[in-house]
Amino acid sequence: MAGERKPMTFSVERPPVAVALAVGAERQQIGARVTKAIYRQLKARAALNGEPVQVLVERAIEEFLANPTR
Numbered sequence: 083m084a085g086e087r088k089p090m091t092f093s094v095e096r097p098p099v100a101v102a103l104a105v106g107a108e109r110q111q112i113g114a115r116v117t118k119a120i121y122r123q124l125k126a127r128a129a130l131n132g133e134p135v136q137v138l139v140e141r142a143i144e145e146f147l148a149n150p151t152r
Contacts, residue, residue, distance in 0.1 A: 116124075128135045
């Protein structure tokens with residue numbers, strides 16, 4: 083059937099952010115709403131680090147997932 087969705091799967095073994103950010107890595111878009119103040123801080127930190135916001139967000143998610151006690 084056209085448009086049929088695949089079941090969600092995940093692996094407990096997570097590659098480091100550097101691997102996840104590799105060119106050609108399959109990506110899934112997500113959305114989140116944050117306050118304007120948080121977004122400005124995030125953009126400023128990304129600029130200071132010389133990285134795109136996406137890298138900071140992926141790194142933060144990776145760190146969160148690596149610490150299951152939170």
